[in-house]
Amino acid sequence: PLSDAAELLKYYEVYDTIGTGGFAKVKLGRHILTGEKVAIKIMEKKNLGEDLPRVKTEIETMKNMSHQHVCRLYHVIETHSRIYLVLEYCPGGELFDYIIAKAHLSEEETRVFFRQIVSAVAYVHNKGYAHRDLKPENLLIDDDHNLKLIDFGLCAKPKGGLGDELMTCCGSPAYAAPELIQGKAYFGAEADVWSMGVLLYTLLCGSLPFDDDNHMALFRKITRGKYWNPPWLSSDSILLLKQMMQVDPKRRLKVGQLLDHPWMMKGYSSPVEWHTRQPLGHIDDDCIIEMAVHMKRSKQSTMHLVSEWKYDQTTATYLLLLAKKQSGRPVRLLRYIPPQE
Numbered sequence: 001p002l003s004d005a006a007e008l009l010k011y012y013e014v015y016d017t018i019g020t021g022g023f024a025k026v027k028l029g030r031h032i033l034t035g036e037k038v039a040i041k042i043m044e045k046k047n048l049g050e051d052l053p054r055v056k057t058e059i060e061t062m063k064n065m066s067h068q069h070v071c072r073l074y075h076v077i078e079t080h081s082r083i084y085l086v087l088e089y090c091p092g093g094e095l096f097d098y099i100i101a102k103a104h105l106s107e108e109e110t111r112v113f114f115r116q117i118v119s120a121v122a123y124v125h126n127k128g129y130a131h132r133d134l135k136p137e138n139l140l141i142d143d144d145h146n147l148k149l150i151d152f153g154l155c156a157k158p159k160g161g162l163g164d165e166l167m168t169c170c171g172s173p174a175y176a177a178p179e180l181i182q183g184k185a186y187f188g189a190e191a192d193v194w195s196m197g198v199l200l201y202t203l204l205c206g207s208l209p210f211d212d213d214n215h216m217a218l219f220r221k222i223t224r225g226k227y228w229n230p231p232w233l234s235s236d237s238i239l240l241l242k243q244m245m246q247v248d249p250k251r252r253l254k255v256g257q258l259l260d261h262p263w264m265m266k267g268y269s270s271p272v273e274w275h276t277r278q279p280l281g282h283i284d285d286d287c288i289i290e291m292a293v294h295m296k297r298s299k300q301s302t303m304h305l306v307s308e309w310k311y312d313q314t315t316a317t318y319l320l321l322l323a324k325k326q327s328g329r330p331v332r333l334l335r336y337i338p339p340q341e
């Protein structure tokens with residue numbers, strides 16, 4: 001109903017649907033004040049049913065994430081019948097489609113992308129979360145041809161940190177670790193490493209290491225852990241894949257060992273940089289000043305308003321101004337507000 005869209009249309013122009021994700025529709029939008037493009041994930045509450053907790057998980061998780069390779073949440077709008085998530089726009093679409101278009105990637109191109117994936121996952125783990133649904137469909141390409149991790153609906157934050165075991169069997173079977181599909185208690189971080197191994201295989205080979213239309217046959221292949229190595233793989237790639245797709249989670253590589261693994265270092269002089277370049281809560285002076293001028297408020301009161309991080313229009317305006325600055329565009333808000341018809 002119009003009343004739901006009214007709140008969204010106060011702050012965004014909304015264009016056509018650019019994708020669908022399970023129980024959500026994603027539309028392209030533009031933030032009126034900054035002119036920045038955004039992706040708007042639209043969910044009908046009545047269609048969510050038992051998926052509502054998953055949405056709440058995704059929202060709370062993403063509010064705690066601010067990283068160069070994690071898709072940024074800007075604004076949460078909840079109306080009578082809908083939940084809107086305003087997210088960082090990634091014009092390059094899914095990594096999945098990119099791989100299909102190229103059949104498979106070279107080792108060099110794979111390394112550039114895989115270093116970004118490991119950076120994102122190491123950051124997420126350091127925050128105490130396991131993603132649990134790592135796959136090429138959940139990695140998007142932004143306008144700088146960099147990867148952004150999405151879909152935190154299945155991620156878990158064990159009460160006692162990642163040292164605690166998880167029980168829920170979830171994620172996409174083809175990427176799921178043997179211990180997870182066998183219904184055993186598992187460590188989220190170890191299961192994520194297995195999924196990253198499957199991901200690395202799809203990048204280098206253009207196909208899945210374990211695949212079968214029959215679920216039971218697929219499970220058998222995963223628990224057996226044997227897969228075909230195409231002839232174009234280097235021996236280094238074959239070794240790394242073997243170390244990540246170890247059926248026994250205790251023999252599997254740790255994320256910490258991935259950061260400076262010889263395969264990851266080929267052509268690079270430093271380990272994967274996983275720390276964020278935009279710490280949560282960081283307040284940028286230029287953005288605060290532009291907002292203060294625009295809102296006719298003092299710099300001090302503007303800084304306090306932004307520091308509440310309510311993921312409302314203020315948070316969205318600040319973060320999108322910051323994104324503009326980081327892309328080298330002018331830190332300016334729209335001077336003229338068109339008359340509301």
Ligand SMILES: CN(C)C[C@H]1CC[C@H](N2C(=O)NCc3cnc4ccc(-c5cc(Cl)c(O)c(Cl)c5)cc4c32)CC1
Nearest residue numbers: 018019020021026039087088089090091093137150151
């Ligand atoms: C697992 N797949 C099927 C899901 C699809 C959903 C549509 C996506 N998409 C496009 O189709 N075209 C362009 C496009 C551009 N920018 C996007 C920014 C964020 C998201 C996004 C972020 C989060 Cl955190 C999230 O949970 C979801 Cl569902 C989507 C999607 C974008 C997007 C691609 C992945």
